[in-house]
Amino acid sequence: MTLENEYRKWWKKLTKREKEVLKATGFDYKNCADDGVPLAHRYFGGEPVQDEDMTGNKPLGYDINFNQFRKWLSDKNQTEDKIKKLTFSFDDVLEILNRVIAILDDSNEKAVKLHATCIKIALGIPNQPNMTALAKDHNLTRAAVSLRVKTIQKNLGLAPSMYMKSEYACNKLSKARRKKL
Numbered sequence: 345m346t347l348e349n350e351y352r353k354w355w356k357k358l359t360k361r362e363k364e365v366l367k368a369t370g371f372d373y374k375n376c377a378d379d380g381v382p383l384a385h386r387y388f389g390g391e392p393v394q395d396e397d398m399t400g401n402k403p404l405g406y407d408i409n410f411n412q413f414r415k416w417l418s419d420k421n422q423t424e425d426k427i428k429k430l431t432f433s434f435d436d437v438l439e440i441l442n443r444v445i446a447i448l449d450d451s452n453e454k455a456v457k458l459h460a461t462c463i464k465i466a467l468g469i470p471n472q473p474n475m476t477a478l479a480k481d482h483n484l485t486r487a488a489v490s491l492r493v494k495t496i497q498k499n500l501g502l503a504p505s506m507y508m509k510s511e512y513a514c515n516k517l518s519k520a521r522r523k524k525l
Contacts, residue, residue, distance in 0.1 A: 351376035442469050458482050462489065466496040468505030475507075 355363070355373060367373060432440075448460035464472050473481070479489040494514070497504060504510055509517070 348376050438467060438469060441467060445469075454482060458489075459492070462492045463496055465493050465507050466500065466502060466505060468507060472507065
């Protein structure tokens with residue numbers, strides 16, 4: 345059975361009231377591909393004019409979303425022009441990131457707070473708990489917390505922060521650990 349046949353069967357099963365409601369919202373019952381475009385995408389106001397395909401009339405008006413998009417685009421371009429003229433020091437960038445990450449600290453989920461703290465450690469933001477204390481608070485091993493921080497640091501393409509061991513020290517410890525096993 346084709347989609348169109350299924351669609352026709354479905355349309356016939358609807359009550360008269362259901363059909364009227366769908367038509368009133370702009371649903372094109374003759375077109376099985378119509379997804380019932382939301383009201384914000386429809387044209388509003390004006391005098392009837394010909395469709396683009398010249399098949400019938402539609403009101404002259406405007407698409408709310410298109411106008412919103414044009415306004416957003418204009419605002420975005422103005423904001424980008426202002427931002428291009430700004431320069432930020434490393435400390436400024438860290439402060440901005442700290443404010444964004446601080447939102448995660450307001451979470452009720454311990455795992456989210458842990459991840460936020462790991463990000464802060466990877467970025468080198470001061471006044472963070474050491475990894476041992478963090479691991480103890482979250483019932484993890486220090487190595488598990490260190491791995492999270494190292495993963496974040498590598499994913500962000502950063503050098504180890506002052507709260508982390510250097511790559512050389514990590515490699516040396518890793519080799520020593522493998523020899524022990």
